[in-house]
């Protein structure tokens with residue numbers, strides 16, 4: 269007789285409020301979701317716990333709201349742990365902390381220290397062996413050294429991976445942009461790039477809008493005295509790809525990983541980040557709210573493309589990601605959004621159609637690497 273496969277529990281709270289009580293709102297439901305995770309049973313007394321989130325950007329405000337982070341922090345403290353809220357450096361560290369504060373994430377709002385996982389310069393990291401694509405990656409030292417972590421991921425679209433959730437949050441968010449010895453080659457730029465990942469400029473296509481110059485976190489791009497000639501400091505460039513994403517005329521491009529390689533690289537980096545934790549020490553909280561078409565590190569944020577769904581919690585990375593993408597299926601595109609502007613209709617896979625990237629690759633590769641199981645049981649609270 270064949271044994272039935274054990275399904276991984278994924279707990280779900282709907283964003284709908286059917287009773288006008290605080291406990292029935294999403295922050296109140298998050299408390300109950302976290303109770304399902306038996307935090308006290310998983311964590312040692314006074315154990316430090318990284319609460320990994322994304323601080324957003326100066327214009328990207330649709331991040332996980334501080335009220336939710338404060339609920340996670342409270343639950344961890346109630347379990348006897350010592351949490352800190354963290355993210356890795358995306359721009360200058362001092363500016364990024366300022367952005368976190370302006371986006372409402374600070375010690376007063378979340379109830380725990382807010383720190384950069386790889387230091388103010390983004391170079392406090394430790395090389396960890398990754399898979400065949402990446403070789404090794406520079407894992408942010410605070411995440412590397414923390415004995416436990418709650419990965420709070422905002423679900424949204426992404427230009428290269430189609431869908432961005434917990435795998436991407438771990439991979440791009442747990443790895444630094446650069447390492448003291450090997451630079452971008454073992455940072456997150458290695459996931460974006462192919463070969464040397466150099467930038468190329470096509471003068472004929474350039475509209476001289478200077479958006480690439482404005483968005484570069486390292487001021488690598490200038491346009492000369494006359495403002496007409498693209499100049500680029502290749503040796504400083506992190507290969508973050510921000511400049512190419514904002515270019516309206518595809519006038520700059522870099523030697524870029526194809527989407528399959530990019531997503532497999534994400535899964536490899538996620539594996540490297542998780543490799544420093546003992547089993548059961550990482551919990552995933554996926555927020556299917558403000559599901560906008562692009563990444564939270566873009567300079568702005570568009571309106572959501574599908575309605576808020578709620579929050580999913582699990583201790584299985586692949587299960588929570590699979591449940592998240594399943595939940596998005598069949599959602600009608602929201603009016604006056606990038607989805608409705610693109611002519612999408614109910615039944616279409618909105619993120620797939622918007623970005624034309626088969627985002628399932630990252631989840632399937634994470635499964636292959638042994639990071640979890642896509643067989644889940646959805647338990648609604």
Ligand code: SF4
Pocket residue numbers: 467483484485486487488489504505506507508509510511512
């Ligand atoms: S990829 Fe573009 S935006 Fe990023 S560091 Fe290099 S030049 Fe700057």
Ligand code: SF4
Pocket residue numbers: 469473474475476477478479480481511514515516517518519520
């Ligand atoms: S963003 Fe593109 S079009 Fe605008 S200045 Fe840069 S290369 Fe030219």
